[in-house]
Amino acid sequence: MDTKPSFFDEMFEGTELPRQPYSRYNDWFVGEDAKELRKKSAEAEAFFRRIGITFNVYGQQDADERLIPFDIVPRIIAAREWQRLEQGIEQRVRAINAFLHDIYHRQEILRAGRLPREIIARNEAFLPQMIGLNPPGGVYTHVVGTDLVRTGENEFYVLEDNARTPSGVSYMLENRETMLQMFPELFTQLKVRPVSSYPQNLRRSLSDCAPPAFNGDRPVVAVLTPGIHNSAYFEHAFLADQMGAELVESHDLRIVDGRVAMRTTLGYQAIDVIYRRIDDEYLDPLNFNPNSLLGVPGIMDVYRAGGITIANAPGTGIADDKALYSYMPDIVEFYTGEKSILQNVPTWRCSEPDSLKYVLENLKDLVVKEVHGSGGYGMLVGPAASKRELARFEKKLRARPSNYIAQPTLALSTVPIMTKKGLAPRHVDLRPFVLVSPNRVQITPGGLTRVALKEGSLVVNSSQGGGTKDTWVLGD
Amino acid sequence: MLGKTAGGLFWMFRYLERCENTSRLVEAGWRIALTRTGDTESEWESVINTAGIRPxxxxxxxxxxxxxxxxxxxRDADNPSSVLSSINVARSNARLVRTALxxxxxxxxxxxxxxMKTVLARPVSERNLAPILAEIRNKTAVVRGMLHGTMxxxxxxxxxxxxxxxxxxxNTARILDVKYYVLLPSASFVGSSMDNTQWENILRSVSAQRAFSWLHGGEITPAAIADFLIMDRRMPCSLAFCYDKIRENLYHLEGDYGIRQSSQDLADTLCAKFNGREVAAIFEDGLHEFLETSIRDTAHLASLIEQDFRFYG
Structure with missing residues (x-):
């Protein structure tokens, strides 16, 4: 058990027996010709290239646009499993919004002593500019991507809350589109809940948060992208397109008569809601990073005066900060009065001496993360690390303990992928996408399943060799 | 619509058109080389001149x-107008304006x-030139067809x-301007086989041989060619046709936006130039001067469109 952990496979119990959610799919699968299926894999890749679902790799100007590998075996979630996840996610997202409102207003949670003051005060993700500000509709996180991992039949953990600008939703939509084209017969046999209304829901949800200055029939929505060279440009264009919104860059925008306006062929037109896909830091060179060329000078002043809705609101990063993560169960309880439905991964805060001691003693069994890191960079996976890497990380930990948290290596569940030798289990995670409007929380049934394509690997990030799968939530 | 988007669309289609025009120029030059009916090197030289990339x-x-x-x-990356460079620019403009397409x-x-990235990855040999040119023409046609059919x-x-x-x-003005001397009445060459090849080649570089034959029978004369490529409003690459189309689209924009712009005034003026004019008069006033003015006018019109519709702020 210690040397070779066993993993929960979502499709098979043991070696051949399909679990209930997969039983129909498995019936279909065994009747298919493996060679034909592999051909389908190649078709899928050609399809993605043709549509241009690619991402750019930073720092490589002439590099080809890359594809995120797509696996044709779907990840299937039963109706009952999903229902519970949905409740848990909604609870968590509501708590996050209540927390954000509180932390930028009366800070009751600090007064109550449920959260240490210094964790907020010394945190760069906390934006003093947001103190006392009321975002239109009271919504802070219009879009959330809650990262979940699974370790057993009913064991789901929240890995990260992604409350800033979660990406990947275009893959959720295009993966489904691809599966519909390749295996239409499967969708007639299984009741898979559709995901295609996400863009319309996003538009509606954003429109419901129109700012006080909005006066018209239909709020003007725009997607703000850093530009064509950004790694997620495809997604920005895709969402703007699907929502019927304009795709703007900073040089299309200007403040005109107290509104954020875009340069059209007819002159400047005011925007009501801006779905920005740039970080807080770059949003407004007058209020944040003065060297930013990506933002709109003065947008924060317009925001403060009720001239525009910014989605997500600036300063939401404080809610998904890794230093705060370990407090999430308390936060959920504090604001909802209920126990957290979804579990947190046990987390050692290396800033605490006892925890640091434990982490250093057990480094080879733990995953250590930088508090402000993302994308799988700056991370140590103990069991997979060499002695040298462990030693190097130990030094880093001792030098700046408060910069790190540690978690046990989770026995992430696996779902099979199609390989040359047939089905083979690989580790997965799941990012469902959540929309928040003033009167409801909407969770698209499904999400982005990321899969580590290398055998045994636990890192699913696309920048580190991960792929994706279509995620099917079954109807009753 | 964003000004940037308008600019992206405009340039995307300029570059797509350029791909096609360049492929035709190569085809026409290749034809001369194959038939060895003229001085091949000077023919290629004039192709380079026409493409406007001599330096x-x-x-x-x-x-x-x-x-x-x-x-x-x-395929040369040092040539910003090469087919490969042009399709790169066209495609990155398409990415930029993807929401409008x-x-x-x-x-x-x-x-x-x-x-194009595949077929132009390696140097083009004489053997595979024809299929590549055909593919360029074909792929341009598909884009155009999709534009007409789905937008x-x-x-x-x-x-x-x-x-x-x-x-x-x-492009049409440049082709004529580089070759204007073969269109000028000059006693020594008239009727020689050299002239005929050159004239045919002008038509070939705009894919107009067949159309020209329908209209003029077998007889190719410089005046008829100039008339055809400058004045004939039925001919989709004649100057008159192109200006008409630009003007027509500007009128649609006026209807759509409710504003008359200065680019429209210029387009009106340019179109009026062709009304009731005889090609003989153009020859009299100087063909070369006429074509040079036309190239300048087109550039001016493009820059007015760019300003009027706020492509760049």
């Missing part, structure tokens, strides 16, 4: 050998780009079309 070419080569010219025009148009451009007839469409016709007007 760039001179930096790289000091001869006009077929393989040099062909590769420079089709139908899925069909975007995919057609993207596939075009992928195909709304609104301002988006107008900017696409204006890009196409600005580029085409410029």
């Amino acid at each position: 760039l070419y001179d930096e790289k080569y000091d001869d006009f050998e077929a393989s040099h010219v062909i590769n420079f025009l089709l 139908s899925a069909e148009v975007w995919e057609a451009v993207n596939e075009y780009w992928m195909a 709304l007839r609104n301002d988006i469409y107008n900017f696409c079309r204006m890009g196409t016709f600005v580029e085409r007007a410029d």
Whole structure:
């Protein structure tokens, strides 16, 4: 058990027996010709290239646009499993919004002593500019991507809350589109809940948060992208397109008569809601990073005066900060009065001496993360690390303990992928996408399943060799 | 619509048109080389002149050998107007304005780009020139077909079309201007086989041989060619046709936006130039001068469109 952990496979119990959610799919699968299926894999890749679902790799100007590998075996979630996840996610997202409102207003949670003051005060993700500000509709996180991992039949953990600008939703939509084209017969046999209304829901949800200055029939929505060279440009264009919104860059925008306006062929037109896909830091060179060329000078002043809705609101990063993560169960309880439905991964805060001691003693069994890191960079996976890497990380930990948290290596569940030798289990995670409007929380049934394509690997990030799968939530 | 989007559409279609025009120029030059009916090197030289890239070419080569010219025009990254460079620009403009394009148009451009990256990855040899030229023509036709078949007839469409016709007007004027001397009445050459080849080749470089024959029978005369490519409003690459189309699209924009712009005044003036004019009069006033003015007018019109519709702020 210690040397070779066993993993929960979502499709098979043991070696051949399909679990209930997969039983129909498995019936279909065994009747298919493996060679034909592999051909389908190649078709899928050609399809993605043709549509241009690619991402750019930073720092490589002439590099080809890359594809995120797509696996044709779907990840299937039963109706009952999903229902519970949905409740848990909604609870968590509501708590996050209540927390954000509180932390930028009366800070009751600090007064109550449920959260240490210094964790907020010394945190760069906390934006003093947001103190006392009321975002239109009271919504802070219009879009959330809650990262979940699974370790057993009913064991789901929240890995990260992604409350800033979660990406990947275009893959959720295009993966489904691809599966519909390749295996239409499967969708007639299984009741898979559709995901295609996400863009319309996003538009509606954003429109419901129109700012006080909005006066018209239909709020003007725009997607703000850093530009064509950004790694997620495809997604920005895709969402703007699907929502019927304009795709703007900073040089299309200007403040005109107290509104954020875009340069059209007819002159400047005011925007009501801006779905920005740039970080807080770059949003407004007058209020944040003065060297930013990506933002709109003065947008924060317009925001403060009720001239525009910014989605997500600036300063939401404080809610998904890794230093705060370990407090999430308390936060959920504090604001909802209920126990957290979804579990947190046990987390050692290396800033605490006892925890640091434990982490250093057990480094080879733990995953250590930088508090402000993302994308799988700056991370140590103990069991997979060499002695040298462990030693190097130990030094880093001792030098700046408060910069790190540690978690046990989770026995992430696996779902099979199609390989040359047939089905083979690989580790997965799941990012469902959540929309928040003033009167409801909407969770698209499904999400982005990321899969580590290398055998045994636990890192699913696309920048580190991960792929994706279509995620099917079954109807009753 | 964003000004940036309008600009992106306009340039996307300028560059797509340029791909096609360049492929025709290469084809016409190749034809001369194959039939060995003229001085091949000077023919390739005039192809380089027509493409408007002479200084760039001179930096790289000091001869006009077929393989040099062909590769420079089709795939050289140092030539911003090569087919490969042009499709790169067209495609990155398409990415920029993706939200304004139908899925069909975007995919057609993207596939075009992928195909060119493959077929133009290695130097083009004489053996595979023909299929490559055919593929360029074909892929351009698919984009155009998708544009016609799937796009709304609104301002988006107008900017696409204006890009196409600005580029085409410029191209036609250049082809004629580089060859204007073979069109001039000159006693010593008239009727010689050399002239006939040259004239035919002008028609070939705009894919107009067949159309010309229908209208004029077998008889090719300089005046008829000039008339056809400058004045004939039925001919889709004649100057008159291109200006008409630009003007027509500007009128649609006026209807759509409710504002008359200065570019429209210029387009009116340019179109009026062709009314009731005889080609003989153009020859009298000087063909070369006429064509030079026309190239300048087209550039001026393009820059007015760019300002009027706020492409760059």
